[in-house]
Amino acid sequence: xxxxxxxxxxxxxxxxxxxxxxxxxxxxxxxxxxxxxxxxxxxxxxxxxxxxxxxxxxxxxxxxxxxxxxxxxxxxxxxxxxxxxxxxxxxxxxxxxxxxxxxxxxxxxxxxxxxxxxxxxxxxxxxxxxxxxxxxxxxxxxxxxxxxxxxxxxxxxxxxxxxxxxxxxxxxxxxxxxxxxxxxxxxxxxxxxxxxxxxxxxxxxxxxxxxxxxxxxxxxxxxxxxxxxxxxxxxxxxxxxxxxxxxxxxxxxxxxxx
Amino acid sequence: xxxxxxxxxxxxxxxxxxxxxxxxxxxxxxxxxxxxxxxxxxxxxxxxxxxxxxxxxxxxxxxxxxxxxxxxxxxxxxxxxxxxxxxxxxxxxxxxxxxxxxxxxxxxxxxxxxxxxxxxxxxxxxxxxxxxxxxxxxxxxxxxxxxxxxxxxxxxxxxxxxxxxxxxxxxxxxxxxxxxxxxxxxxxxxxxxxxxxxxxxxxxxxxxxxxxxxxxxxxxxxxxxxxxxxxxxxxxxxxxxxxxxxxxxxxxxxxxxxxxxxxxxxxxxxxxxxxxxxxxxxxxxxxxxxxxxxxxxxxxxxxxxxxxxxxxx
Numbered sequence: 001x002x003x004x005x006x007x008x009x010x011x012x013x014x015x016x017x018x019x020x021x022x023x024x025x026x027x028x029x030x031x032x033x034x035x036x037x038x039x040x041x042x043x044x045x046x047x048x049x050x051x052x053x054x055x056x057x058x059x060x061x062x063x064x065x066x067x068x069x070x071x072x073x074x075x076x077x078x079x080x081x082x083x084x085x086x087x088x089x090x091x092x093x094x095x096x097x098x099x100x101x102x103x104x105x106x107x108x109x110x111x112x113x114x115x116x117x118x119x120x121x122x123x124x125x126x127x128x129x130x131x132x133x134x135x136x137x138x139x140x141x142x143x144x145x146x147x148x149x150x151x152x153x154x155x156x157x158x159x160x161x162x163x164x165x166x167x168x169x170x171x172x173x174x175x176x177x178x179x180x181x182x183x184x185x186x187x188x189x190x191x192x193x194x195x196x197x198x199x200x201x202x203x204x205x206x207x208x209x210x211x212x213x214x215x216x217x218x219x220x221x222x223x224x225x226x227x228x229x230x231x232x233x234x235x236x237x238x239x240x241x242x243x244x245x246x247x248x249x250x251x252x253x254x255x256x257x258x
Numbered sequence: 259x260x261x262x263x264x265x266x267x268x269x270x271x272x273x274x275x276x277x278x279x280x281x282x283x284x285x286x287x288x289x290x291x292x293x294x295x296x297x298x299x300x301x302x303x304x305x306x307x308x309x310x311x312x313x314x315x316x317x318x319x320x321x322x323x324x325x326x327x328x329x330x331x332x333x334x335x336x337x338x339x340x341x342x343x344x345x346x347x348x349x350x351x352x353x354x355x356x357x358x359x360x361x362x363x364x365x366x367x368x369x370x371x372x373x374x375x376x377x378x379x380x381x382x383x384x385x386x387x388x389x390x391x392x393x394x395x396x397x398x399x400x401x402x403x404x405x406x407x408x409x410x411x412x413x414x415x416x417x418x419x420x421x422x423x424x425x426x427x428x429x430x431x432x433x434x435x436x437x438x439x440x441x442x443x444x445x446x447x448x449x450x451x452x453x454x455x456x457x458x459x460x461x462x463x464x465x466x467x468x469x470x471x472x473x474x475x476x477x478x479x480x481x482x483x484x485x486x487x488x489x490x491x492x493x494x495x496x497x498x499x500x501x502x503x504x505x506x507x508x509x510x511x512x513x514x515x516x517x518x519x520x521x522x523x524x525x526x527x528x529x530x531x532x533x534x535x536x537x538x539x540x541x542x543x544x545x546x547x548x549x550x551x552x553x554x555x556x557x558x559x560x561x562x563x564x565x566x567x568x569x570x571x
Contacts, residue, residue: 005341005370014367018356025355088353096351099315100368101340 011102015110019084023114026083033080033118037072037126044191056195057224061136063193066218068126069149070190073156073210074181077119081112081160082173090169094254108248112157119153140223144230148216151237155209158244165253180209189214209244212237266290267328267415267446268297268314274322275309283309285470286323291463293414296437296447298457300555301467302563307450308348310467311419314448315345327415341370344413346404348420348450354393358384358403361392362410369411378406383432397424405433409440416440418449422456434460454555464555466562473562478555485553485561486511486523489531491545493518501541508533519547527552 023029041064048063088094088111097107127145130136139145159180167176185191187205194202194211205211212233219225219233268291275284284306291297299307313320316332316339325331330338352361362375372378379385382402387395395403401424408416418437422430430453437447437460451457457464458478465475474481493499499515509526524530531550538545551557 006368011368014364017367018353018360018364021360022353022355091353092347092349092351093353095317096345096347097368098317099340099345099347100365101337101370102368103336 006101008103008106011106012110012113015097015102015107016113019111020114023080023084023118029080029083033076033115034122036075037068037122040071040075041068041126047191051193051196053193056193058193058195058222059136061130061134062218062221064134065127065130065136065221066193066214067190068130069123069152069217070184070188070210070214072119072122072126073152073213074184074190076122077112077115077153077156078160078163078180079173079177080115080118081157082163082167082177083170084111084115085161085164086167086173087170089164089253090256092255098254104249104254108157108161108252112160116153116157119156120149123149136221139221141220141225141230144216144220144225147234148213148218148220148237151216151241152210152213155213155237155240155244158241158248159209161248161252162244165251168257183208184210187211189218193218207236209240212240265293266326267293267295268448269326270310270314270323271325272323273310273313273320273325275306275313275318276321283470284313284321287465287467287470287472288323289465289472289475291446291448293446294441294444295462296441296449296460298461298464299448299450299467300452300454300457300464300559301450302452305467306470307467308419309470311417311448311450315343315417316340341411342414344408344411344416346401346408346416346418346421348423350400350404352392352400352403355391357389357391358395359388361403362388362407365407366410371412372410373412375410378410379403381409381436382406398426398429401425402429402433405436413445415446415448418447420450420452422451422453430456454559458555466559468562468566473566474558481558482553482555485557486525487527487530487550487552488521488523488557489527489534489548489550490519490521491534491548493520493545494543497543503533503537 023033044067045064048060051063053059053063094107098104102110131138163176163180164173167173188208188210194205194215197205206215215225215233216230216237219230270290271288272286273284273288274282274286276282287310299310301307312318313325314327314332316336319333327339328342332339356364358379359375362379366372366375376385379388382405384399384402384406387399392400392403401421405421408418422433425433434456441447449460461478463475463477464481465472466481467473495518499513499520505513505522508524508530510522510524510530512523514521522530527550
């Protein structure tokens with residue numbers, strides 16, 4: 001064949017570009033993805049002010065920063081991708097894509113790419129805003145913050161793919177996404193730092209899927225994470241990553257139920 | 259590229275597909291398609307056409323038997339097969355909020371050796387609809403868009419699942435001409451349809467599926483050859499079947515009476531029709547609603563459907 005063969009990068013670019021256009025045309029997705037992560041951290045501000053942060057060596061700025069990035073992961077990435085995966089599946093777009101040259105992993109990555117990029121850019125902007133406006137200070141261990149953010153973005157997308165698989169329609173996505181949203185907001189240290197929870201509860205919550213990512217972001221910023229704790233968080237996040245990849249390969253639904 | 263004309267581009271051996279609930283949609287079918295052939299799969303709804311085509315397209319693994327497309331397993335050797343095949347599913351598969359041009363651009367970015375998008379859209383007469391969103395297209399236009407994308411990479415093998423469903427008469431004719439032109443250019447085409455005239459006019463060979471098995475296969479001429487032709491008419495009041503001339507000597511092999519309507523089956527259409535008309539002329543009667551029809555694919559198809567229901571005529 002004389003034809004020019006496509007490459008994974010080229011295919012991802014083509015699919016990602018189309019998905020970005022679709023994201024931009026879905027008004028409720030734009031509002032959820034862009035405004036909620038901006039608005040929510042400020043709505044929890046009064047609660048943060050009530051918390052006994054000093055005792056745990058935390059500052060308002062860094063707690064707000066963690067909350068902001070957490071909300072970005074949950075709304076710009078997780079929520080918006082649940083809807084996107086369900087909508088593409090129900091319109092048979094995923095099935096049609098599978099008849100072409102894209103591999104399964106490429107289809108998922110390409111579909112998730114714009115939302116993951118929005119989440120990344122938003123997290124960076126929110127972090128900068130927290131530093132400038134709330135005196136969050138410079139990150140003590142930036143490499144842990146970046147690692148945590150990457151784990152968080154990946155796991156949010158994987159959780160979205162799994163949630164989509166148990167969601168029948170784009171409308172019901174608003175309900176099926178709730179358990180992960182609430183569990184993560186309350187139990188993964190996004191609204192309430194895990195340090196403030198009773199020890200026993202915190203010990204369990206540490207193992208929620210987004211907890212290690214949030215811990216790396218928060219601890220990496222404050223510098224209150226020991227090498228041992230950091231390693232534990234990285235290993236937990238890795239375990240969730242492996243589990244997430246396995247679960248998506250095993251359970252992701254490519255076609256509507258008939 | 260292998261240009262051997264006798265090469266079997268699609269080979270299916272004892273293919274089976276069992277769904278999760280235990281339903282066996284494809285129950286051991288075998289056929290092959292040569293390079294440059296148009297092969298049609300016919301069958302009633304639920305006969306297993308789409309279940310079969312999906313296995314050929316590599317969307318699902320076979321539960322049993324073997325599929326080879328261009329010498330590869332289309333499911334496990336996806337990367338080797340996909341750049342050389344084009345697929346049109348039975349139904350849509352495009353985001354409704356993208357425009358026609360955006361959809362084509364996306365698909366072109368994922369297709370090796372893609373021709374210019376505008377050219378592909380022009381092939382199916384959609385060039386003027388490029389800036390329209392997919393959700394605003396008519397059902398027929400969506401089929402055309404689907405076909406345009408299947409043709410983007412100038413595939414060696416084309417799978418078309420009900421390509422003309424939802425098209426008007428003109429659109430259907432355009433699609434047929436396109437398929438013929440592709441075949442003349444060496445493309446191998448496997449299509450499913452429930453329009454019998456489509457299969458009769460387009461296919462070099464065909465198979466009629468029934469309950470997941472191939473009931474009959476061959477060229478359209480071979481498939482219809484074994485089937486009787488039909489004569490039907492209405493007897494005027496006062497006349498009964500017994501008044502007809504002896505049917506055996508006229509070459510009639512079966513008859514059926516429903517009210518005043520008589521239906522005859524024959525393998526010697528001209529002799530039977532002549533005998534009947536000469537008799538009517540002699541008796542001075544007019545046979546109303548007279549129909550004389552040679553065996554067609556429709557006969558073959560209906561015959562198989564009847565056999566499937568256990569009804570003999």
